[in-house]
Amino acid sequence: MNIKFFKRIELGFVYLLLIIVSIFVLLPVLWIVLASLQEGNSLFSSTLIPKTLTIKHYVALFKETDFLLWYWNTFKIAIANMIISVVITTLTAYVFSRYNFRGKKATLISVLVLQMFPSFLAMTAIFILLSKLNLLDTSLGLILVYSAGQIPYNSWLVKGYFDGIPKTLDEAARVDGAGHLTIFLKIIMPLARPIIVLVAITNFMGPWFDFIFPTLILRSQSKKTLAMGIFDWVQKGANDNFTMFAAGAILVAIPITILFMILQKHIVKGLAAGAVKG
Known part of the structure; x- marks a missing residue:
């Protein structure tokens, strides 16, 4: 009792x-x-x-500012980064998890060391590199920076999850005549859905809220992201219109909220599994 x-x-x-x-x-x-x-x-x-x-503040937001343009620019960069990052991360993690090759351990250690340094340390190098490639003030240049920057951490995270998937499944599929690509797409990917969803949503959120790298790379008014556009808008005196700013904040939060609501189950599984496996 x-x-x-x-x-x-x-x-x-x-x-x-x-x-x-x-x-x-x-x-x-x-x-x-x-x-x-x-x-x-x-x-x-x-x-x-x-x-x-x-709802006049929401209407004014679209009529008096380029909010819709900023929204679209950020959305397409976030979607592109999410897709490219998931492809690169899963393929990299699969290679490190399932293949043995010379220099594998040294490469993994190098990747681990690289993720210890904040990306801000490379800002000057990134600017010069994109300038040489004529990718400054382009969405492609920003997408490449985001996609490359996520490789070290996410590859380790996904590799840990892949290591927890029994290799006997690969061997059984190989006996039945499946190739490496078939094993990866038909066996590994469905089982790794939680960690893939986690990587996808984190790589969508990165560009959605980032301010530093868009400011470094983008210059044109037509290329501005949400963070840049709202910052410039506030700098020009919109900080007196707090209700309109609140309307913008609500609209910025909507895509992330929807994604979390739809994918919550997979996100929790991915966080838990990625933290303990490997």
């Missing part, structure tokens, strides 16, 4: 803690959503729920 009582107390404490954390997380989000829908330019309201709700 005492054990059951203490278990109920423990369970109640856990639920109480989760409720408190949820309140702290959701209240700022609710505040920004309501602020983006209220009249005027101030984020503050005399009532918890504004008396008058309007």
Whole structure:
């Protein structure tokens, strides 16, 4: 009886803690959503729920700024980086996980050492390299920087997951006549879906929120990303229009929120498996 009582107390404490954390997380989000829908330019309201709700700040955001252009530029860079990064990462991790070759250990150690250095240290070199290749002020140059920068960490992460998949499955498929590409696509990839989803969403989020590298590489008004565009907009005096800025913040958060809601199960599995396998 005492054990059951203490278990109920423990369970109640856990639920109480989760409720408190949820309140702290959701209240700022609710505040920004309501602020983006209220009249005027101030984020503050005399009532918890504004008396008058309007979507004019969202309409003004598209009419008075190039928000839609910034959104599209960022979206296509994020999607391209996600696809290229997943392809490069999975192929690299598969080679290191399933093949034995001369220099494998040294290469893995080199990759591990490379990921210890922040990418900001290479900014000057990246700028000069892209300048020599005539890729400055291009979306392709930015995509190449993002795709190359994710290889060290994500390759190690995915390799750890691939190492946890029994090699006997490969051998059984090989006996049945399957080639390396068939094994990779039909056996490894379906089993590695959680870690692939995790890599995909993290590589989508990187360009979506990044400000430093787009500022370094992009120059034209027509090439600006969301971070660059919103920063310039605020610099020009839009910091007085907080409700319109709140509307922009909500629109920026929508794709990431949708992705997390759809892929939540795979993301959790990928985080847990990638952390303990290998």
